[in-house]
Amino acid sequence: MEVKKYRLTDVCDFQGGSQPPKSEWTKTLKDGYVRMLQIRDFTQPNKENIEYVRITNRIKTCKSEDILIGRYGASVGKILTGLAGAYNVAIMKTIPDQKKLLKPYLRHLLVSPSFQNYILNVGGRAAQAGFSKSDLSRFDVFLPSLENQKRIAQVLTDCEELIAKRKESIALLDELLKSTFLDMFWKKNLDYQNWERDTIEGYALKRKASMRSGPFGSSLLHEEFSESGDVKVLGIDNVVNNFYEEGKPRYITFKKYEELKRYTVHPGDVLISIMATNGRSAVVPQNIPLAINSKHLAAITLNQKKILPFYLKYSFQYHPLILKQLSKRVKGAIMSGLNLTIIKELKLPQPPLSLQEKFSSVVLKIIETNKLYHNNLLELEYLYGRLSQDVFKGELDLSKVALREEFKK
Known part of the structure; x- marks a missing residue:
């Protein structure tokens, strides 16, 4: 599989955000205003912290399909997408040259260990001072043809979905254990109030x-x-x-x-x-x-x-x-x-030992399954990391992978 080497900034532009004065902010949407995106909007999506800013020629905006990068502090290098609006100075927008670099491939490249390690270590200062376009110009990328970029994005997306499903399975086991515990040892058990503490x-x-x-x-x-x-x-x-x-x-x-x-x-x-x-x-x-x-x-x-x-x-x-x-x-x-x-x-009720023994037997079965799932998850994450490492070095040929319809676009 033929690949070409580029500096990242030769195939992708990066645009920093803006920080309008507080007098131009509001918590309610009005005519002439747009949502202002901050890191927390991506990392804490369930919290009610939406804010809006006045539309001026000073703000920078993005679409929901754009790929953004956290620029400072604990969120440096965090890859963000899925929301539209203006974005602040803690965020940088990627603008890939899509004749050379497709967005799905770029997203996988940016979450890869090679890029993440580079960003976290750039100049030994990224976490405090952030990174600049100049820093990104020193990062080399290996680009295959656009068709092969689609194939790589498909394979890595499949890996991500397997990892997500395994994490979901682990979470469901935890919920099963929690519901079993509460059924046996909380108020659903009519004897609960009679237990000594x-x-x-x-x-x-x-x-x-x-x-x-x-x-x-x-x-x-x-x-x-x-x-x-x-x-x-x-x-x-x-x-x-x-x-x-x-x-x-x-x-x-x-x-x-x-x-x-x-x-x-x-x-x-x-x-x-x-x-x-x-x-x-x-x-x-x-x-x-x-x-x-x-x-x-x-x-x-x-x-x-x-x-x-x-x-x-x-x-x-x-x-x-x-x-x-x-x-x-x-x-x-x-x-x-x-x-x-x-x-x-801490004070705790004392249920009958027979009930505790019954719960313990359930726990042992779930723990064995949980360990199996965790080991499987580690293997999947290792495979994903190894694949992305080899792919983005141009060392893995995926040109024979059959493209599914959703990745042909």
Whole structure:
């Protein structure tokens, strides 16, 4: 498949947005006004934050099919499309020469790792100062014929749709688990009001350090970790998807473990992240090797004659009573400020063990399916990344792919 090399700005122009004075803004649509597009309009489409600006020769406008790029801050390099109106200075519009570069191909190029990595690293300053047309002129692109651009866009779009479907399947599993939990342990269960309540600390096993966060400060230094060793160290990556995963290889010596024995993690412990991605949780599997938890996790060893690990773990995610208490004690969806003291003081009903056991059996089946879906998703994302990397380097020939009608236009 023949390709030609160009500088990006030789085949695509880029137009920055405008920032009209606040006196020309309004929250209601009037004659002579147009919607003003900001990053949040694309990233938070369900929020009521639509604003309009007066139409003047100073504003820059786009159509819904135009491809835009986030220019500053946390949204630098974010690819935006689907809305029409004026756009502000935090956004840049692409204007491809469609005799050489088709919009569907351009969109896939802009979301590819090669372009995204370039934008994030350009000059070491992109996140703060944004990027300019001059920066984009140093990015090389390899363009096949227009027909082959259509084929590439079709293959990559198919990959994106497979990834989206797998993510939807994972979300549906989560909804199934949530609805099952609420049916069994919330007000739909007529016995709910009769269950005794206790604090999570009250449900912990009555022994020293049954609730603990990992070693802080000089007790365990990063340089003491190795990729292999005697004792595994569990961190956020082991619970980030709300089920136990192997995570990164992180070990300490048995000698170091002797100093940190009180942080030993046991099969059936409930782990809850208390730094960064706060509130993620998992139940430690039965086949866990010798391990401790890091400072990023709280570990709870339960009295399983009272409550079972999966009931507590999913109470932390779904139980309205727990979520209401947390909303008063921590900040926002990331649960900023969550700590072991707060977790200890949370109150939770105690359902019959037989009901908890029934729920646990459902959980185990769903977790296995969830892991399978997550592994499948990782494979799909790897395939998509590899395909886009090879395609945009001009190293993959897709000229024999049959074009479907919707991609022939």
